[in-house]
Amino acid sequence: GQNIDQPTEMTATEGAIVQINCTYQTSGFNGLFWYQQHAGEAPTFLSYNVLDGLEEKGRFSSFLSRSKGYSYLLLKELQMKDSASYLCAVLDSNYQLIWGAGTKLIIKP
Amino acid sequence: GAVVSQHPSRVICKSGTSVKIECRSLDFQATTMFWYRQFPKQSLMLMATSNEGSKATYEQGVEKDKFLINHASLTLSTLTVTSAHPEDSSFYICSARSGENEQFFGPGTRLTVL
Numbered sequence: 001g002q003n004i005d006q007p008t009e010m011t012a013t014e015g016a017i018v019q020i021n022c023t024y025q026t027s028g029f030n031g032l033f034w035y036q037q038h039a040g041e042a043p044t045f046l047s048y049n050v051l052d053g054l055e056e057k058g059r060f061s062s063f064l065s066r067s068k069g070y071s072y073l074l075l076k077e078l079q080m081k082d083s084a085s086y087l088c089a090v091l092d093s094n095y096q097l098i099w100g101a102g103t104k105l106i107i108k109p
Numbered sequence: 110g111a112v113v114s115q116h117p118s119r120v121i122c123k124s125g126t127s128v129k130i131e132c133r134s135l136d137f138q139a140t141t142m143f144w145y146r147q148f149p150k151q152s153l154m155l156m157a158t159s160n161e162g163s164k165a166t167y168e169q170g171v172e173k174d175k176f177l178i179n180h181a182s183l184t185l186s187t188l189t190v191t192s193a194h195p196e197d198s199s200f201y202i203c204s205a206r207s208g209e210n211e212q213f214f215g216p217g218t219r220l221t222v223l
Contacts, residue, residue, distance in 0.1 A: 033211070042202045042217040043153070087152065097143075097212060101152040 002026045004100035006088050011106045012078055020073045020086050020103045028093020034062050034073045035087040037102065043087055046073065075105075083107045111137045113205050115215035122193055123223055129189045130218045132203030138183035139205035143212065144176075147200045159186055193222045 003025045012018040024032070031050040035043035049055055049064035049071060061074040073086055088100040112135040122128050132142060141160050145153040157173075159165035159180035167173045177189040186205075190197055198221050204212040 035214075040200075040219075042214045044214070045211065048211060095206075096158070097155075099153050099155075 002098050006100040006103045009104045017076050022071045022088035024069050024090045026090045026092045030091040032071050033089045037085045111213045113213045113215040119219045121221045127191045132186045134184045134205040137207045141206045142186040143204045144188050145202045195222045198222045
């Protein structure tokens with residue numbers, strides 16, 4: 001079966017750095033996405049990785065290792081507005097998105 | 110990024126009525142549109158995938174006669190919840206894909222069935 005694992009909840013301090021991990025087992029791989037979702041809102045796109053390595057975009061970076069079936073989202077200089085759920089999703093061989101359950105990130109002052 | 114709109118953003122209806130939700134890609138042609146449902150504190154659940162001009166593909170457990178999907182054009186897909194009941198109350202989100210890998214999400218529609 002297809003499976004995406006990510007921690008249910010994480011807590012971090014404002015101004016700090018947090019890394020949210022995602023491991024996956026899917027039938028085929030055509031890329032991995034990270035989305036941010038605030039409560040009551042639709043997800044918004046953060047990053048897309050299809051090749052191994054680190055992609056940096058401002059305060060957010062995303063890393064992918066296809067051989068390990070592993071990705072992480074790195075958030076630097078955390079702000080209170082970063083409190084949200086972070087969803088990991090993999091595009092499988094049929095180009096369908098397989099979603100993780102999401103990681104709720106709580107930022108404390 | 111590309112823009113996807115949904116209408117209405119919120120709807121409250123009585124049990125037994127039908128509700129139609131529209132999803133539009135505003136600045137690109139969407140070859141494929143997806144409909145998701147999300148219950149509170151849960152992840153997105155894919156309901157169905159629709160390609161323009163063809164029948165939608167429903168996920169297991171989703172009743173196709175209850176959740177009618179029409180992908181009338183490359184910029185419009187509609188989801189009709191027929192004979193809605195309180196257990197259908199949820200956050201319905203559409204997304205659209207232009208042929209590349211990324212999906213663009215609409216803002217979602219919150220349905221409350223009384």
